Amino acid sequence: MATRMSAMFGRTLREAPAEAESANHQLLLRAGLIAQLSAGVYSYLPLAWRSLRKVEAIIRDEMDAAGGQELLMPIIQPVELWRETGRDEAYGDVIFRLQDRRDHDHVLAPTHEESVTDLVRRTVQSYRDLPINLYQIQHKFRDEPRPRGGLVRVRQFIMKDAYSFDVDDEGFQRSYDAMTQAYTNIFNRCHVPTLPVEADSGAIGGKISQEFVFLSEIGEDTIAVCPGCRYGANTERAEFQREAGARSKIQEPTQSDALPMEEVPTPGIETIEALAGYLRIAPRQTAKAIFYLADGDPIFAVIRGDLDVNEVKLANLLGVRELRPMDDTDIAAAGWTAGYASPVELEGVRVVADISIPEAPNLVAGANKPDTHLRNVNYGRDWTAEIVDDIGLAQAGMPCPRCGEPLEMHRAIELGHVFKLGTVYSGKMNATFSDAAGEQRLPIMGCYGIGVERLLAAVIEANHDDDGIRWPRSIAPYDVHIVAIDADAEAVRTLTNSVQAELEEAGYSVLIDDRDERPGVKFKDADLLGMPLRLTLSPRNLKDDVVEVKPRDAAEAEKVARADLNAAVASALNDSATV
Numbered sequence: 001m002a003t004r005m006s007a008m009f010g011r012t013l014r015e016a017p018a019e020a021e022s023a024n025h026q027l028l029l030r031a032g033l034i035a036q037l038s039a040g041v042y043s044y045l046p047l048a049w050r051s052l053r054k055v056e057a058i059i060r061d062e063m064d065a066a067g068g069q070e071l072l073m074p075i076i077q078p079v080e081l082w083r084e085t086g087r088d089e090a091y092g093d094v095i096f097r098l099q100d101r102r103d104h105d106h107v108l109a110p111t112h113e114e115s116v117t118d119l120v121r122r123t124v125q126s127y128r129d130l131p132i133n134l135y136q137i138q139h140k141f142r143d144e145p146r147p148r149g150g151l152v153r154v155r156q157f158i159m160k161d162a163y164s165f166d167v168d169d170e171g172f173q174r175s176y177d178a179m180t181q182a183y184t185n186i187f188n189r190c191h192v193p194t195l196p197v198e199a200d201s202g203a204i205g206g207k208i209s210q211e212f213v214f215l216s217e218i219g220e221d222t223i224a225v226c227p228g229c230r231y232g233a234n235t236e237r238a239e240f241q242r243e244a245g246a247r248s249k250i251q252e253p254t255q256s257d258a259l260p261m262e263e264v265p266t267p268g269i270e271t272i273e274a275l276a277g278y279l280r281i282a283p284r285q286t287a288k289a290i291f292y293l294a295d296g297d298p299i300f301a302v303i304r305g306d307l308d309v310n311e312v313k314l315a316n317l318l319g320v321r322e323l324r325p326m327d328d329t330d331i332a333a334a335g336w337t338a339g340y341a342s343p344v345e346l347e348g349v350r351v352v353a354d355i356s357i358p359e360a361p362n363l364v365a366g367a368n369k370p371d372t373h374l375r376n377v378n379y380g381r382d383w384t385a386e387i388v389d390d391i392g393l394a395q396a397g398m399p400c401p402r403c404g405e406p407l408e409m410h411r412a413i414e415l416g417h418v419f420k421l422g423t424v425y426s427g428k429m430n431a432t433f434s435d436a437a438g439e440q441r442l443p444i445m446g447c448y449g450i451g452v453e454r455l456l457a458a459v460i461e462a463n464h465d466d467d468g469i470r471w472p473r474s475i476a477p478y479d480v481h482i483v484a485i486d487a488d489a490e491a492v493r494t495l496t497n498s499v500q501a502e503l504e505e506a507g508y509s510v511l512i513d514d515r516d517e518r519p520g521v522k523f524k525d526a527d528l529l530g531m532p533l534r535l536t537l538s539p540r541n542l543k544d545d546v547v548e549v550k551p552r553d554a555a556e557a558e559k560v561a562r563a564d565l566n567a568a569v570a571s572a573l574n575d576s577a578t579v
Contacts, residue, residue: 002500002510003046003478005525010035010045012525022218024460025150027469031529040147040155047529048456050477052158055452055459056137058189058474059160066182067175068135068162073115075139079105081114085428090203090321096141108141111204113425113447116163120443121431127167130433130443133175135162137452149218151457152413158452165426165443167435172444176420179448183212183416186450191472192458194415197223197232200312204447206421213412214458223412224394228405235409236312238394239401242304242356259362259376261344267371270339272305275373279364282306287357287365287377289341291326291334291349294318298326298334302343302385303354303392304363310393314352317389342366342374343383353385354392415455421445469530470552478511479503479573481531483522485538487514495537499547502566508573527552533572535565 010032020026028034033048044052060070079097082088088095088107096108109115116134124130140159147153164175180196187194192214199211211234213223224238225231233239269275276283286305291298292314299318301309315323331338334348342365343351357363358379365377377383396409423442425431432440456475463470473479480503484496496512503510511531513522519538526534536548536557547565550557551572560568 002482002504002512005511005513006515008046008511010047012528020150022149022152022461023464024218024457025152027460027464027528028150028457031469034151040144040153042151042154042156042453044453047477051459051471051475052452052456054475055190055455056158056160059137059186059450059452062182062185062189063135063160063162066133066178068133068182070136071134072136072138073109073112073119075109075141076106077109077112077115079107081118081429082107085114085425087114087203092321094142094144094203096143109138110140110142111159111449112136112138112161113163113204113421114429117425117429117431117445120165121426121429124165124431124433124443127433127435127441131164131166131171131175133162133164133179135160135448149220149457151453152218153220154453157454160450160452162448164446164448166445167433167441167443169444172420172446176418176446179418179446180210183418183448183450187212187415187455189474190455190459191474192415192455192462195223195225195232195412197225197234197412198237199234199414199417200236200316201419204417204419204421205424206419208420210418211414212416212418213414214462215410215412216458216461217411218461219411219413221412221414223410224407225410226400226403226405226407229400229403231400231402233394235394236310238407239390240392240394240407241399241401241404242359242392257361258378258381261374261376261378261382263367264364264373264375265371266340266373269371269373275364276305279373281364284360285363287342287360287363289343289366291331291336291341292323293326293330294320294323296322298349299323300341300343300346300349300351301354301391302351302357302365304356304360307354307356308393308395309354309391313389313393314391317352317387317391337366337368337370340366340368340370340372342368342377343385344368344374344377345383350387351383351385352387352389352391353379355388355390356392357385358388413454413458413461414451415458416448416450418448419446421447464530467524468528471530471532473532473573476530476532477509478531479508479533480510480569481526481529481534482510482512483519483526483534483536484512484514485519485522485536488516489539491542492537492539495542499535499537499565503569506566506570508569533569535569 013030016026016030035043137160166172194212199209201209222235269278284306288303288305290301328338362376367374397406426442435441534550545562546559548557549560549568
């Protein structure tokens with residue numbers, strides 16, 4: 001049955017609330033799609049819920065085609081499962097926690113890796129039970145410290161999460177490839193352009209993961225993209241060449257023999273920029289030093305002066321949950337000299353060096369005493385590090401790790417994430433199966449998530465204009481929006497009912513604006529709500545036996561003879577399905 005706007009719950013707004021900054025957030029509120037209950041918690045009103053159900057239908061279609069089996073797992077999880085994997089502490093304050101009447105601790109699920117692994121270890125016994133791919137569309141809860149952007153970062157949200165279990169790596173790769181193809185299909189069908197990029201696995205775990213991102217200035221993530229070979233990575237993980245190519249903006253220092261180390265007075269010089277200017281050298285000829293606290297323990301990171309430390313890479317390298325720079329008070333309490341620290345003869349701290357350091361000769365570094373630096377500091381001769389690895393932060397213009405072209409940086413919204421978990425969870429939770437020889441083995445796991453509401457927000461961000469939303473037909477709340485002018489007139493009411501019946505018989509969903517409003521208000525709301533096709537029925541058109549037909553993306557309406565209306569609607573909606 002068609003929905004009549006005179007009876008529909010929700011209302012449109014002429015202006016968006018001040019707190020809504022992004023286009024999608026403004027339109028979600030103005031079109032009456034969502035209503036905020038509290039910070040990061042929203043109600044989905046009837047129009048939004050119709051679209052969300054269509055998004056879910058697309059996801060189910062593609063997941064089923066890729067071999068997934070849908071189930072539903074509990075939102076409330078006993079905390080003991082999280083303690084088995086160590087993620088109770090890893091997630092920390094992000095988890096919503098509660099106790100039942102017997103004082104047993106539980107969590108509101110931020111994700112379901114533990115639950116699904118527990119389910120599999122209770123059910124799977126033999127290699128004959130594998131492979132399996134289980135998925136659900138379920139609410140998740142995360143106590144985000146800074147909810148923002150409408151549906152982009154919320155505290156309660158709907159996620160499609162899937163989990164694959166395979167006998168071996170070869171089987172897992174087939175499952176993983178099927179999921180990545182399903183994700184490509186889902187985003188294409190929702191009309192959101194996405195880019196698959198390398199990503200940090202974060203608290204989910206596993207060594208390798210991939211995000212599907214929508215490039216947008218409102219995004220929270222920064223993505224490094226190579227315009228040459230299409231390499232892409234979240235900057236939390238992005239790599240770059242330290243060796244300069246001819247097309248790079250970064251140039252390596254000229255290699256030379258190690259010169260004798262010597263002190264040089266540098267009064268009041270505490271930053272790399274000031275040091276380079278004072279000594280008339282390039283920042284790349286210095287060694288940048290940063291003290292961190294890693295799970296409470298001091299760490300001294302050293303990187304070439306023209307580069308910055310990637311704190312996510314460093315934390316992952318050290319295997320710590322919390323990493324923060326030490327302030328001057330922390331440094332002084334440890335007996336070190338802020339602004340003049342150096343790895344030379346430094347004691348009482350673990351030293352980590354970036355891979356840019358060993359190949360950079362004769363650097364200028366701190367002398368571990370005020371107002372003094374050291375010239376000609378060389379790795380291997382004057383100091384060594386406990387760990388040498390890639391801890392550099394990729395930035396615009398740095399050479400692509402694959403082809404050497406300068407990297408570009410773009411803001412992006414993460415819409416989906418796929419993880420190669422390996423045996424991280426099956427191992428910790430002892431989820432084993434018997435192989436063909438009767439030996440107990442651990443299944444190879446993957447997990448795959450899509451934020452359903454975030455995808456809806458991205459659809460609107462990618463498909464709107466100055467007048468409102470331009471829904472792709474695949475997830476539009478309704479196919480056709482009938483604007484009835486003078487809707488209470490008997491002739492108009494009769495025509496509206498007739499057109500509605502014909503459209504519904506043809507399989508189209510219909511929204512009817514039968515409100516007692518001026519035509520201009522109705523047309524503005526039709527553009528704001530953004531259904532793929534608008535039909536205008538009015539006494540004037542009735543006299544001429546025509547209907548005004550206007551696709552949402554068309555500049556003008558076309559008058560179509562009443563007898564030709566069905567064909568015109570079919571043609572317009574078939575075209576909109578491919579836009």
